[in-house]
Structures are given as structure tokens and as C-alpha cells.
Amino acid sequence: MTIADNTPVIIGVGQHSERVQDDGYEALSYMDMGGRALAAAIADVDASGEVAPAIDTVAAIRAFEISRPDRTPPFGGSDNVPRSFAKRVGADPERAILSTTGGQYNQMLVGEFARDIAAGDCQCAAIVGAEAISTVLALSAKGAKPDWSEEVGGQLEDRGYGNEGLMEFGLFAHGATGAIPLYALAENARRAKLGKSLAEYRRDIGELFAPFTRVAAANPHAAAPKVRSAEELASITERNRIVAEPYARMTVARDQVNQAAAIIIASAGKARELGVPEEKWVHIHAVSSATELELSQRPDLSANPASIASVEAALARAGKSMADMRFLDFYSCFAIPVFNQIDHFGIAVDDPRGLTLTGGLPFFGGAGNNYSAHAICEAVERVRKARGEFALVGANGGWMSKYATGVYSTEPADWSSNDRFEKLPMADDAVPRGEGAFDSATVETYTINHTKKGSDAVWLGRNANGERVSGNADLSDPATAEAFESGQPFGAKFSVTQDERGRNIGRIVTD
Numbered sequence: 001m002t003i004a005d006n007t008p009v010i011i012g013v014g015q016h017s018e019r020v021q022d023d024g025y026e027a028l029s030y031m032d033m034g035g036r037a038l039a040a041a042i043a044d045v046d047a048s049g050e051v052a053p054a055i056d057t058v059a060a061i062r063a064f065e066i067s068r069p070d071r072t073p074p075f076g077g078s079d080n081v082p083r084s085f086a087k088r089v090g091a092d093p094e095r096a097i098l099s100t101t102g103g104q105y106n107q108m109l110v111g112e113f114a115r116d117i118a119a120g121d122c123q124c125a126a127i128v129g130a131e132a133i134s135t136v137l138a139l140s141a142k143g144a145k146p147d148w149s150e151e152v153g154g155q156l157e158d159r160g161y162g163n164e165g166l167m168e169f170g171l172f173a174h175g176a177t178g179a180i181p182l183y184a185l186a187e188n189a190r191r192a193k194l195g196k197s198l199a200e201y202r203r204d205i206g207e208l209f210a211p212f213t214r215v216a217a218a219n220p221h222a223a224a225p226k227v228r229s230a231e232e233l234a235s236i237t238e239r240n241r242i243v244a245e246p247y248a249r250m251t252v253a254r255d256q257v258n259q260a261a262a263i264i265i266a267s268a269g270k271a272r273e274l275g276v277p278e279e280k281w282v283h284i285h286a287v288s289s290a291t292e293l294e295l296s297q298r299p300d301l302s303a304n305p306a307s308i309a310s311v312e313a314a315l316a317r318a319g320k321s322m323a324d325m326r327f328l329d330f331y332s333c334f335a336i337p338v339f340n341q342i343d344h345f346g347i348a349v350d351d352p353r354g355l356t357l358t359g360g361l362p363f364f365g366g367a368g369n370n371y372s373a374h375a376i377c378e379a380v381e382r383v384r385k386a387r388g389e390f391a392l393v394g395a396n397g398g399w400m401s402k403y404a405t406g407v408y409s410t411e412p413a414d415w416s417s418n419d420r421f422e423k424l425p426m427a428d429d430a431v432p433r434g435e436g437a438f439d440s441a442t443v444e445t446y447t448i449n450h451t452k453k454g455s456d457a458v459w460l461g462r463n464a465n466g467e468r469v470s471g472n473a474d475l476s477d478p479a480t481a482e483a484f485e486s487g488q489p490f491g492a493k494f495s496v497t498q499d500e501r502g503r504n505i506g507r508i509v510t511d
Contacts, residue, residue: 005269007415008114009281010408012051012264013377014040016130017221019258020138027135028258029148030063031078034130035088037260041126042089045264048275052091054124055264057116058082059097059109061129062161064255064368065136067101069161074136076149083152085128085262093126096155099369100162102397103331104289106263106373107404111287111421113265118415123270129370130260134223137256165294166398170433170470174503175449175456180252182295182399183334184244184447185460188487189302190336191246192445198246198487199234205251205335206234208349209362212332216359221374223257223365244449245487253333253366261373263380282380283413285390286317289404290424296460296468297430301445304340307403309424311341311394314405317420318390318413325407326389327382328353329375331396332360341394357382357391369397372404379408434467441469441506443492448484457484459506461494471496471504480508 003009016036018025028036042051060082065073078084082096099105109127116122139146168182176182191201210230216222233240233250240248266274271281290313292298292306315321322345330338338355341347347355357378358364361371372395379391390409396402413420446459457473473489475481483489494506 003268003412004416005267006118006120007268008117008265008284009268009271010263010284010380011266011271011276011280012041012045013380014038014044014262015221015260015374015377016040017259019223020134027139028132030130030132031081031084031148031150033132033258033260034060034085034128034262037130037262038085038089038126038128041262041264045276046280049273051264051274052089054270054274055086055091055093055126057095057097057113057122057125058086058091058093059099059125059127060085061106061127061370061373062099062101063131064133067161067369068163073148074140075146078150078152080152080154080156082128083154084150087152096157098156098158100159101369102162102402103369103371104395104397104402104404106370107287107376107393107395107406108289110263110265110284110376110406111289111404114284114287114415115418115421117265117267118418124264124266126262126264127373128262129367129373131368131370132258134256134258165291165401168294168296171296171458174458174470174472176458179333179399180247181244181447181449181458183336184247184449185295185445185458186301186400187246187334187336188447189445190339192490193302201246202234202248203230206230208335208338209233209251209360211350211354212356212360213363215354215356216363219359219364221259222359222363223254223259224363242450244447247334251335251362253361254363255366255368257365257367259365259367259374261370261377263373263376279384282383282408282410284420285407285409285413286314286420287404287406288313288317288422288424289402291426292401293427293430295399296433296470299429299431301460304337304400305427307337307340307394307396307400308344310403310405313422313424314407317422318407320390320407322347324390325392326353326386327357327379327391328355329357329379329393330355331372331394332356332362333366333396337396337400376406383409431468434463434465434469437498438463438469439496440464441471441494441496443489443494446473446484446489459489469504471506474505474507477507479510483508
């Protein structure tokens with residue numbers, strides 16, 4: 001088969017990491033980390049020509065420390081992150097992009113750049129992301145404050161924070177202010193649907209994630225490369241404490257990492273011009289992206305139909321089924337994004353293919369918004385060795401809010417119609433949210449969120465009008481405390497009052 005010159009192909013991937021406790025630790029800034037990953041990707045291309053000068057577009061994945069407008073980088077940063085990455089390898093791209101927030105975005109950029117290349121609007125693009133969260137914490141603990149600021153200047157397309165659909169102030173006001181409690185609300189909704197106790201469900205999570213630890217233990221870039229049993233992951237101990245029901249500490253995404261990854265995509269014509277061996281080419285068979293309703297609007301609080309739609313659309317466009325995928329990486333910041341996929345597709349937790357290529361976010365590490373770039377790097381390496389086989393990567397952002405799926409293989413993909421990148425419409429079946437005060441509710445799901453400031457029992461439910469409402473449970477009331485601490489408040493009837501801060505405080509109605 002003749003591969004047309006405007007066919008997009010991945011020609012290089014690279015990763016770089018360091019652990020604070022390891023010999024040779026350099027305490028690199030995230031710009032340096034990203035530069036190392038991009039240099040590794042360029043080396044991976046194995047071209048006879050010069051790759052760096054050929055890169056006309058560089059996109060930087062937004063680091064956690066610049067992912068919200070109220071955050072200030074503790075050691076300073078670059079005024080143009082993508083050009084800081086480019087500068088470190090001698091590249092001077094025409095176009096520099098700073099992504100929005102979201103773990104799906106690196107995969108979405110693969111689709112966007114593939115489309116641009118097929119249209120002739122781009123010849124060679126690099127996607128780079130990096131986090132140095134572990135180093136920031138280690139240096140801050142010692143009182144060190146290096147200067148990581150850089151003034152690079154030049155053109156920059158800043159796509160903004162992209163927090164639309166993520167700012168659920170009703171939940172935030174009741175103590176569900178981060179990913180852990182928000183995912184826990186969805187996780188407990190799934191547990192309620194299955195009729196399982198907390199102990200049973202934690203065992204399910206342990207059985208899901210134990211194989212992930214084996215993959216992480218063999219990955220040189222993993223932040224926590226240690227094999228753990230399902231029992232160890234499920235057992236509550238001082239070291240493996242509950243962070244928000246039902247989650248034990250070891251089973252949530254680990255963001256204290258120093259990790260970077262880079263992906264280089266080029267037209268087949270540019271790859272030939274650069275002398276890139278065809279055995280390095282990996283074809284992009286499909287990329288699809290989807291956006292979910294806000295958590296409190298979802299008809300089924302345990303479900304994430306947008307992610308399923310994204311995966312199904314990518315498989316359909318690639319002309320493949322899930323059974324055709326030799327390699328899988330499902331985004332695993334928490335158990336439920338993985339459960340959603342394997343529940344729908346009928347995949348066992350011990351599927352011989354495995355469900356992660358890296359070791360997963362709790363064990364490999366949750367490299368901010370950039371985790372799935374590492375998964376794509378691993379997918380590229382796998383299909384290069386298993387030629388003709390296919391890999392699927394599912395990338396998640398927000399609170400199961402956004403999803404992008406990619407299908408990869410060394411088998412050629414026909415981009416002549418330029419229709420392999422698809423953005424799906426959002427669902428229109430949002431549950432109406434209650435506004436103002438209400439005096440009763442029925443509990444649908446909950447979590448008990450533990451922080452340094454104390455513990456909050458947060459719930460989602462329906463008021464008398466069937467609208468979705470949220471609040472806190474009054475754990476000073478014995479009946480209410482018993483229902484929540486036992487893990488079985490589902491379907492409980494609440495009387496609700498508003499406190500001086502305007503929070504909805506629920507107590508179980510007893511006969």
C-alpha cells in the first residue's frame with residue numbers, strides 16, 4: 001500500500017522521569033523535564049536528517065501549577081512554556097500552543113494535529129507535558145526556592161484554563177472540593193447499584209488494581225514501582241488510610257511525581273524527507289473526544305456515557321472491535337473510570353491483555369494533565385514491536401468530565417477523507433438542579449471526605465420536586481452517623497435545614 005504524503009504518523013516518543021530518593025537525582029524544573037522528554041522523542045525518531053528544525057508546531061500540556069487562575073507557581077515559571085520546551089532542543093516552531101486543563105487533552109491534540117497534517121496545515125508537531133510536583137514539595141520542605149522563571153517571548157496561543165463544566169460550586173460549598181471526593185461520590189453510586197458493602201467494594205478495587213502494580217513495578221518511569229496484593233490495597237491501615245469513602249490512600253492517583261512525556265507527529269512526506277525509517281511510523285487510526293454533563297446533572301451518578309461513546313466512536317472509525325485491541329490503557333486516576341469501561345465492554349479485571357500500559361495513575365503516577373501522553377508513548381512502543389497489532393488508549397479529564405480515545409497501529413490508516421478525528425455532541429438529558437432552600441431530600445450517593453481540617457459527609461440526592469440537590473450529613477445525630485459510617489445511607493430520607501453559611505444539613509428522618 002502506498003502511503004500518501006499527507007498521512008499523519010507518529011514518528012517519535014520520549015519519556016523522562018526522576019525520583020527524589022534515587023541516585024543521580026537532579027531536581028529538574030518541569031521545563032527541563034519536558035525538554036529532556038522532547039530530546040528523547042527526537043532521538044527515538046532515528047532520522048538521518050535534523051528533526052528539531054522541522055518541528056513547526058509545539059503544544060505544551062498545562063502543568064498542574066498553572067491549571068487554575070488562583071494558583072501561583074512557587075518557583076516561578078515560563079512566560080511561554082511550549083517555546084521553553086522547544087528552545088531546549090534547538091527548535092523554533094512557527095506555532096506554540098498552551099493547552100487547557102484536562103487529562104484528555106494530549107490525546108485530543110494527537111487527533112487535532114493529525115487532522116491538520118492531513119489538511120496540509122502542518123508538517124511536524126510535538127506534544128510535550130511535564131510535572132515536577134515531587135521536586136517542588138521536596139525543595140519547599142527544605143526551605144529552598146530556586147528560580148524557575150523564564151522569559152522566552154514569541155507567539156503563544158493560550159487556550160485558557162478550560163474549567164468550564166468543572167466548577168460545581170454547590171458541591172464545593174459542602175466540602176467536595178477536589179477530585180478525590182467528587183470521584184468518591186460516583187464510586188459509591190456504583191457500589192450502591194451493585195449492592196456491595198464498603199469492605200466488599202474495596203476488595204473489588206484491590207483486585208482491579210493489583211495487576212496494575214505489577215506493570216508499574218516493571219516500568220523504569222514509575223513513581224511507585226512496587227508489587228502489591230489486592231488484600232494489601234484493600235486493607236485499611238495507618239499507611240493506607242481512608243482519604244474519602246470508599247478510597248484507601250494507595251488506590252487514588254499519585255500526583256507527587258517528576259515525569260515528562262513527548263510525542264512527535266509528522267506527515268509521511270516530511271518523515272520521508274527527514275529519513276525516518278518506516279519501522280518507526282505508527283499510524284493514528286482514530287481519535288474521538290466527548291464531554292460529559294456536570295457530575296450533579298448526570299441521570300446515573302455512577303455512569304459516564306460520554307467516555308463509552310468516545311471509545312465506541314474511535315473503534316467504529318478504526319473499523320475494529322474491542323476484541324481487536326491487543327493493548328489497552330484505560331485512564332485510572334480512580335477505579336471507576338476503569339470500571340465504567342470494563343463493565344460496558346465485558347472485560348475481566350484479569351484480562352490477559354492487561355488494562356494499563358504504564359502501571360496506572362496510583363502506581364506509575366498521575367502526571368498532572370499529561371498522564372495519557374505516557375500511555376501513548378507506551379502504546380507506540382508496543383505496536384512497533386508487535387507489528388500489525390492495535391492499541392487503544394482512553395484519556396480522561398475532570399471528574400469523568402471529558403474523554404478522548406485513540407487507536408494506534410503500524411498498519412496504515414487512510415486519511416484521504418480526513419475524517420478520523422471526531423468530537424461528539426454532549427448529551428441533552430441533564431437532571432435539573434434545585435435552586436434555593438428545600439426541607440427534604442432522598443440520598444442517592446455520598447462520601448465522607450477526610451482532610452486536615454476535618455471530615456465532611458457529603459451527599460447528592462433528590463428533593464421533593466425530583467431536582468438534584470447536595471448537602472452535608474449531620475454526623476452529630478446518632479441515626480444519621482450510623483447510616484453514613486456504616487456505608488449504607490442510600491435511599492435514606494432526610495429532613496434538611498440551612499446553616500448560617502447557607503449549607504444544606506441533612507438528618508435522617510426516623511419513624
